[in-house]
Amino acid sequence: MEEKRTAGSGLSRALMMIVLIIFFLAFVLPFVLVIINVFKTKGDINSAPLALIGSHGFILSNFPEAMKKMDFWRVFGNSTIITTCSTILTILVSCMAAFVIVRNNKWKACALLFSAMIASMVIPFQVLMVPLVSVYGGLFGVLNHRLTLILLHTGFSVSMATFMFHGAIHTNIPLELEEAAYIDGCTRWQTFWKIVFPLLKPTVATVAIIDAMAFWNDYLLPSLVLQKKELYTIPIATQAFYGTYSTDIGLVMAALLLAMLPILILYLFLQKYIVKGVTSGAVKG
Amino acid sequence: MERNKMSYKVSQFLMFAGPASILFLGTVIIPFIYGLYLTFTSWDGVSKAKPFVGLTNYMAAFADAPYWQALGRTVVYSIFSVLFINIVAFLLAYMVTSGVKGQNFFRAGFFIPNLIGGIVLGYVWKFVFNRAFVAIAESISGGTAPSLLSTTNGAMFCLILVSVWQYAGYMMLIYVAGFMSVPESLKEAAMIDGCNTFQATMNVTIPLMRASFVQCIFLSITRCFMVYDLNLSLTKGEPFNSSVMAAMHVYNQAFTYKNYGTGQAEALILFVVCAIIGVTQVYIGKKGEVAA
CATH class of the missing domain: 1.10.3720.10 (MetI-like)
Structure with missing residues (x-):
C-alpha cells in the first residue's frame, strides 16, 4: 500500500518538507497556545498570552478549579x-x-x-x-x-x-x-x-x-x-x-483542554484505525 | 414455498429491519412531515393550539430581509471556504504522498482538527484571535490593536480561516486515497512519453482523481453551508449580527424569537437548497462514471 512517488529533485523535496513543516506548525498552533496558557494565571495570560511561562510561574490550579466548575x-x-x-x-x-x-x-x-x-x-x-x-x-x-x-x-x-x-x-x-x-x-x-x-x-x-x-x-x-x-x-x-x-481566561483554557483531551489521547493510540476508518467511510459514502 | 407467504415476509422484515425502520421513521420521516405541517400554522411553541394560517409563514420568510442576508452571507462564506479547503487539502495530499520523510506523521497531524467539535474549536480560535493575534499585532505596531473578530469583514475572514483549518485535513485524506488509487505505471508511461512531473500530474493523475474532487467539493459545500457550531462559538453572529449564517438565523428565528412557523419555513428553504446540491452531486457523479 505504501506509495513512493518519485517527486523531482532533492531541492523540490526539501522545499516540500519546509512547506509541510510550516503547515504543520500552523495546524498545531492553536493547541500549543492553549497548552502554554493553561499553566498561567489569568493576569499573566492577559498581559502576555504568547509567553511560554507567566511571571507568576508555572501553575496547575486552573485544572482542578475548571474540573470542579465544569463538573x-x-x-x-x-x-x-x-x-x-x-x-x-x-x-x-x-x-x-x-x-x-x-x-x-x-x-x-x-x-x-x-x-x-x-x-x-x-x-x-x-x-x-x-x-x-x-x-x-x-x-x-x-x-x-x-x-x-x-x-x-x-x-x-x-x-x-x-x-x-x-x-x-x-x-x-x-x-x-x-x-x-x-x-x-x-x-x-x-x-x-x-x-x-x-x-x-x-x-x-x-x-x-x-x-x-x-x-x-x-x-x-x-x-x-x-x-x-x-x-x-x-x-x-x-x-x-x-x-x-469567559472572563476567567485561565479557567477557560483548562476547560478547553479538558474538552479536547479525551479524544486526543484516544487518537494517540488508535490513530492508524481512525485515519483508515474515516478515509474508507468518506470514500464509500 | 413457505418463503413466499406474506406472513413470512412481514416477520422477516420486522425482525431485521424493524428497529431501524422505527428509529428512522421516528427521528427523520415523521418530524419531516410534521415540520411541513408546522409551516402552515402559527404555533407559539407552548400552547396545544396550532392555528392554521395558510402561507403566511412563507410570506414572512420571503419578506425576512435578515434571513436572505444571512443566506447570501452563507453563500459567500461557503464559496471561499470550499475553494480554500480544497486547494489546501489537495496540496497537502500531493505533498504527503510524494514520498517525503514522515508523511504518515504529517497525515495524522493535519487530521487532528477534525477530531474536535466545532464548539470547542471555535472557543480555542476565539482565544487565538482575541488574545494571541492581538498581542502580536500590538507588539508590531506598538499601540493597541483591535481583534479581527470585532469587524464585519474580519469576522467573516476568521470563520473562513478556521473552516479551512478544520476541514482541510479531512479532505486531504480523501485526496490521498485518490492519489493512491491512480496506478504509478500510468504516470511513468506519461513521463516516458516526455511529460515532466507537473504535466503528468495535471494531465494523468488529476483527471483520474475526478471522483475524489466531486466527493470533496460536495462534502465541503454541505458542511460549510450548514455551519452552526463554529458560528455559535467563534462569532456568535457578532459584531451586530453581521456574521449570522443561515443555520444560526433559523435557530434564532425558531428558538430565540419563538417564531416556530416562520423558522420552520426558512429551514425548508434551506432543505430545498441542500436537495438541489445533493441532486447535482449525484448527477455529476453519474456523468463521470459514463465518461470514464
Missing part, C-alpha cells in the same frame, strides 16, 4: 455513555436492516425503506429540530433523558450506516456461505449473527469510528434534548462554561 467527570461520563450506547445501537440496527435489504431486494418494503434512507441524507438537521422539539418535548415530554438522545442519535445515523453495510454485504459476503449455513440447519437469525456479522468487522469498525466521533462532538441535538445541567455532554458543558466564566 468534568460527570460530563465526561454522560458523553461516554451516550456515545457508546448510540454507536452500538446504530451498528446493530443498521447491519440487520442492511442484511434484509440486500438479500430481499425484491420486497417492496425493503426497496421503499432503502430509497427513503438514501433520499433522507440530504435533509439538514435544521429542518427537523423544531418538529423534534415539538413532538418529543411538547407531545411526549421525553426531553431531558439520556435514552431519548441515544435513540435520536441512532435514528439520524441509521440511514448512512445502513448504506455502508448495504455496500459491504452486497460486495463482500458470498450468498453461497449463507446457503451452506441454511443447509446445515441454521435459521436466518442464526445465519446472520454467526456467519454474516463476523465478516462485517471492517465495516463495523468504520461505522463505529465515524459515528462515535460525530456523537461525541455533536452539539446542536444534545443541546436541544438535554437541558438539565446534570445531563450535559462535553460540548454543551464547554459552551455553558464559556458563557459563565
Whole structure:
C-alpha cells in the first residue's frame, strides 16, 4: 500500500518538507497556545498570552478549579455513555436492516425503506429540530433523558450506516456461505449473527469510528434534548462554561483542554484505525 | 414455498429491519412531515393550539430581509471556504504522498482538527484571535490593536480561516486515497512519453482523481453551508449580527424569537437548497462514471 512517488529533485523535496513543516506548525498552533496558557494565571495570560511561562510561574490550579466548575467527570461520563450506547445501537440496527435489504431486494418494503434512507441524507438537521422539539418535548415530554438522545442519535445515523453495510454485504459476503449455513440447519437469525456479522468487522469498525466521533462532538441535538445541567455532554458543558466564566481566561483554557483531551489521547493510540476508518467511510459514502 | 407467504415476509422484515425502520421513521420521516405541517400554522411553541394560517409563514420568510442576508452571507462564506479547503487539502495530499520523510506523521497531524467539535474549536480560535493575534499585532505596531473578530469583514475572514483549518485535513485524506488509487505505471508511461512531473500530474493523475474532487467539493459545500457550531462559538453572529449564517438565523428565528412557523419555513428553504446540491452531486457523479 505504501506509495513512493518519485517527486523531482532533492531541492523540490526539501522545499516540500519546509512547506509541510510550516503547515504543520500552523495546524498545531492553536493547541500549543492553549497548552502554554493553561499553566498561567489569568493576569499573566492577559498581559502576555504568547509567553511560554507567566511571571507568576508555572501553575496547575486552573485544572482542578475548571474540573470542579465544569463538573468534568460527570460530563465526561454522560458523553461516554451516550456515545457508546448510540454507536452500538446504530451498528446493530443498521447491519440487520442492511442484511434484509440486500438479500430481499425484491420486497417492496425493503426497496421503499432503502430509497427513503438514501433520499433522507440530504435533509439538514435544521429542518427537523423544531418538529423534534415539538413532538418529543411538547407531545411526549421525553426531553431531558439520556435514552431519548441515544435513540435520536441512532435514528439520524441509521440511514448512512445502513448504506455502508448495504455496500459491504452486497460486495463482500458470498450468498453461497449463507446457503451452506441454511443447509446445515441454521435459521436466518442464526445465519446472520454467526456467519454474516463476523465478516462485517471492517465495516463495523468504520461505522463505529465515524459515528462515535460525530456523537461525541455533536452539539446542536444534545443541546436541544438535554437541558438539565446534570445531563450535559462535553460540548454543551464547554459552551455553558464559556458563557459563565469567559472572563476567567485561565479557567477557560483548562476547560478547553479538558474538552479536547479525551479524544486526543484516544487518537494517540488508535490513530492508524481512525485515519483508515474515516478515509474508507468518506470514500464509500 | 413457505418463503413466499406474506406472513413470512412481514416477520422477516420486522425482525431485521424493524428497529431501524422505527428509529428512522421516528427521528427523520415523521418530524419531516410534521415540520411541513408546522409551516402552515402559527404555533407559539407552548400552547396545544396550532392555528392554521395558510402561507403566511412563507410570506414572512420571503419578506425576512435578515434571513436572505444571512443566506447570501452563507453563500459567500461557503464559496471561499470550499475553494480554500480544497486547494489546501489537495496540496497537502500531493505533498504527503510524494514520498517525503514522515508523511504518515504529517497525515495524522493535519487530521487532528477534525477530531474536535466545532464548539470547542471555535472557543480555542476565539482565544487565538482575541488574545494571541492581538498581542502580536500590538507588539508590531506598538499601540493597541483591535481583534479581527470585532469587524464585519474580519469576522467573516476568521470563520473562513478556521473552516479551512478544520476541514482541510479531512479532505486531504480523501485526496490521498485518490492519489493512491491512480496506478504509478500510468504516470511513468506519461513521463516516458516526455511529460515532466507537473504535466503528468495535471494531465494523468488529476483527471483520474475526478471522483475524489466531486466527493470533496460536495462534502465541503454541505458542511460549510450548514455551519452552526463554529458560528455559535467563534462569532456568535457578532459584531451586530453581521456574521449570522443561515443555520444560526433559523435557530434564532425558531428558538430565540419563538417564531416556530416562520423558522420552520426558512429551514425548508434551506432543505430545498441542500436537495438541489445533493441532486447535482449525484448527477455529476453519474456523468463521470459514463465518461470514464
